[in-house]
Amino acid sequence: MLFSASCKYGLRASMLLAMRDTKTYVSIRELSDELNISFHFLTKIFQKMNAANLIDSKKGVNGGVKLAKPSHRVTFMDVVNAIDGSCSMDSCALALPGCGVKRSCPMHDQWSGIKEGMLEMMEKVTLAELAKNSANE
């Protein structure tokens, strides 16, 4: 519920890319087959990541997508922002009017710590780590 389906697919696909060489392009078809999701849908997701300069893409024979940066320099947050937008984690749990503007909402004390922890984690965790954890399962 925290992240959209598109976002989860994007994260999983990014992990697959992180497990590969950053130099060679991987076709979206190959990734969609491996993830068992719609090729066309994944294409749309990569278009968003492309717009955010997270990946490089190449058309034609032996084309595909690859990470634009080394996997240890792409964070979980980068991918979420590219797909779900940077505002997705902004608001407080209740999104009560006034919260975060002038004063805190009733949930603020209980929520702010958790939110901070979550944002910190998202900024710290990289695709390289996720790929590593995924490899030795």
Added chain:
Amino acid sequence: MLFSASCKYGLRASMLLAMRDTKTYVSIRELSDELNISFHFLTKIFQKMNAANLIDSKKGVNGGVKLAKPSHRVTFMDVVNAIDGSCSMDSCALALPGCGVKRSCPMHDQWSGIKEGMLEMMEKVTLAELAKNSANE
């Protein structure tokens, strides 16, 4: 993003109820006016809370809704479960296949602590506390 719009409305309305006497019924119209949301929509939300036995309702003149239990015995989690369903917090951040069943997903270490903290908070925080924080803002 964490909670549905319905859920947030339900939480806010519950807070209003918590600020009142548990004995008297408050009309849904009054609550929807105060929250500036659609009366009919709030009615639907209260129907879910009613099905979960979180509130008592009464039809007719001077009817309305009221908390079925004292506000310090109704948790944040109770309301979320009634409206968004108890599964809404179950899955891991990525909802990766296999996570939580046999082995952990790549995010598990980073995510589990945050999730635990969130669930703990949701089970601990009561409507009474939220209402109190809301009153002295």
Added chain:
DNA sequence: CTATTTTAAGATAAAAGACTCTCAAAAAGG
């Protein structure tokens, strides 16, 4: 230059969520 491969982009469809409207049913008051 042509055929093939592969991403890009747009149009469309299906599903879920958010919200509205209408009528039924219950309760109370006169």
Added chain:
DNA sequence: CCTTTTTGAGAGTCTTTTATCTTAAAATAG
């Protein structure tokens, strides 16, 4: 009883998300 108030429940609309399908555009290989 009859009228009014107020919740209950169903149908219907609008919007967003998810997913599919089709066509275009680019790149490569021959």
